[in-house]
Amino acid sequence: MPADAHRRPRLAVWKFASCDGCQLTLLDCEDELLGIAEEWEISHFLEASSAPAPGPYDLSLVEGSVTTPEDVDRIHRIRADSRRLVTIGACATAGGVQALRNYADVAEFTSVVYARPDYIATLATSTPISAHVPVDFELRGCPIDRGQLIEVITAFLAGRKPDVPAHSVCFECKRRGTVCVTVARGTPCLGPVTHAGCGALCPTFGRGCYGCFGPSDSTNFTAFVPLLRRDGMDTLDIVRVLRTFNTAAEEFDTASRKEVDE
Incomplete structure (x- = not known):
């Protein structure tokens, strides 16, 4: 990145349409999370803290897909506030299971499920974050692998490219x-x-x-x-x-x- 020598770099974790499993993978890092917290200032992570701090952020981890007009606006604000942005998990990198809507009539779905579908503001598709803003790295998985997540966070702290294999x-x-x-x-x-x-x-x-x-x-x-x-x-x-x-x-x-x- 590299980080400013006078302060810890600032980390933010964000949720869009998802099950929270990839954010929980970060919390499940347990002992490694303590080391991450020593090197990073965790400024925004609603899964772990109710006291978020405003940006800018050195690294944002984004979980979830874009499924509403509000999501579109929010991901652009997050991108503008983030020096580096990494998408984590299948929802953020590939639309998630909710992208099944892409092959169907969303208006029909909402009319069947909701008593007042006119109250529902949703998009016809579920799309990955990269369809809306530039992404610096995509971490795959449902959920992501904790070892790969630690590698990504460590790599961006050190200012190098994450070493995550792309083979099958x-x-x-x-x-x-x-x-x-x-x-x-x-x-x-x-x-x-x-x-x-x-x-x-x-x-x-x-x-x-x-x-x-x-x-x-x-x-x-x-x-x-x-x-x-x-x-x-x-x-x-x-x-x-x-x-x-x-x-x-x-x-x-x-x-x-x-x-x-x-």
């Missing part, structure tokens, strides 16, 4: 010595096109990856989708597995729309 979950399976569930059992698995970070948790317990860390930097859905069909998935299954936590991620969105169109 398959690399993590190989490193753990986990037998490939697709090769060994014919289990459909999104591991080849999913960003690493979870430690290959699901394949380690014998089930296929379902893409909670979003697309890796080297996806090839043209070659990959036929493998899902070979392992027993039909069009509806493929669309459903691509439209989960990272629904609005460009690669997942494009592949799922192609399945529907065909």
